[in-house]
Amino acid sequence: MKTMLKIKNLLHSIGLILITMQLAFAQQDSLSLSQTVKCYLTGSAEDVQSKTTPGLLLMGGSTDVKEAIAWFLTRSGGGDVVVIRSSGADGYNQYMFDMVPVNSVESIIIDSRAKAENDSIVAKIRAAEALFIAGGDQWNYVNYWKNSPTEDAINYLLNTKGAPVGGTSAGLAVLGSAYFSAQLGGVTSKEALGNPYHEKVALGHDDFLNIPLLENVITDSHYTQRERQGRHIAFMARLMQDFKHKKILGIGIDEKTALCIDQDGRGKVYGTNHVYFLKNDKRGPKTCVNGSPLTWNHHGQAVKVYKIQGNATGNGYFNATNWTFSGGNSYFYYVNNGVLY
Template sequence: MGGSTDVDEAFEWMIDRSGGGDFVVIRATGTDAYNDYIYNLGKVNSVETIIITSIEMANKPSIESKIKNAEALFIAGGDQWDYVKFWKNTKVEDAINYLINTRHVPVGGTSAGCAILGHVYFSAQYGTVTSSQALNNPYDRRVTLGRDDFIDIPILQQTITDTHYDNPDRKGRHTVFLARMVQDWSMNAKGIGVEEETAVCIDANNIATVFGYGNGTAFFLQKTDLGPEVCQPNTKLTWNRNSQAVKIYKIENALNGNGSFNLNDWSTASGGTWSYFWVNEGIFHEE
């Protein structure tokens, strides 16, 4: 989910696929406000929020056990650097990946909780970075990317998520993240950008559907044939490639779900429109 107002229908989608068992929410700050909210959305056995605020807590066997036994897991919003510094390389990380890859239960997140779900992620180690800052210097110290060392969702390999896509506009910085993935690691870089009040739900066949309110949109980004023309420290990004640097598919949300996007091939899609992002000397453009 892209942040702001939670999307009831996305939680209902998770509950339906959980079998009505134990629903666990994890976070590093905040309250247990999700408990009553989720409990009232559908038939679940229980809802519990676990606030994990240190490496020591993240390595507690009791917390690991609660996560491993969940039938659905949701990562709340907050500061993703808290999640990286407290949870990476701990029993919590192991438990999350166990749910994803062994038990195959629904796992999701909103805002910062969504930002860490890709195999590549913006860690926010030095705070957030704006599109303008990133476009003017793709190697700004705030452009901190992790890769292949945290949450392991296989279908999101070489993929980075971004949220609050419309408030503020984060399309530019997301394009920079993809440029860095190509420049630094020669990846076939892909991304999923989610506007507020919007949720991307990916089923067991890796087909994404977009839920939400208020005409929000989800964006599926992929590099085209060539990487950036100019991507180096202290220099404005240029990634033009005949105004077709990054191919995107846009799907507007709907209360009961809209569109489909096949993450197996990143080409089979319906209910949306194809377009492009590109950058000239630090200026972001969208078709």
């Protein structure tokens, strides 16, 4: 009996040792991962909890729009600002920190699925009073962040905490409920209009970020500078065709230009160029099939466009809840046999 009891106690001790070793290894792995995540902090490391005001900053890329970023930062209530990206470093830190009084600006490089699932990184995002998604490669954002705790944290800020969220270029591309993922790289307007099912026309819909004010909206950046109007129309046609939606909307934003939307859906345009609002009036394309050019005409009125010029104080008016406008001008786009008019 004594021998059996000794064996039993020995096995129990071995079990405890193994459990302790497993926990130690798990903690070591977690520490190792957290050490490899590049975080750049400017300001105080102390977490503050300020009163936030919801808002969306949609910026078209190239030179940032200072007035729009100041609008965005002010809505943090002076709290902690987090910038997330999959490449680069701390380029926004001092720029934002010096612009508007905030407790801190921290840039986090989330360049893998493992880092998007890291508890300490997710906690930093959830604790933020403002979140900005930098430019880069939107496929990295979709590939690494979609269906991860990072995605959940962003949606928590948007829909529960009510913190302002913004993005530029690739960061803008993922903010709509529909998005061009760039999984196989960029696509030109000529390629997309010539075949809306071109392999590079990689689209997602209702499976990433959840922003009610951008429901059924697909965005595009560097708009007229890179002649992206045609591909934007092709994206809309594909989404109508594939997802059977009667209404798909588009927001195209020029470089050096930004659209700021407040908590009630009211938007103004800042910067030196234009924002373009595209409505399809619930009439889908005539020909949108694999291997054939797009045709979307409807007597020259396939997609209605409203164009607003930006300025330093915020020009024009856009209502994201009902898509009404003022302070700009309107016209139509249509496509015949792969040619945009």
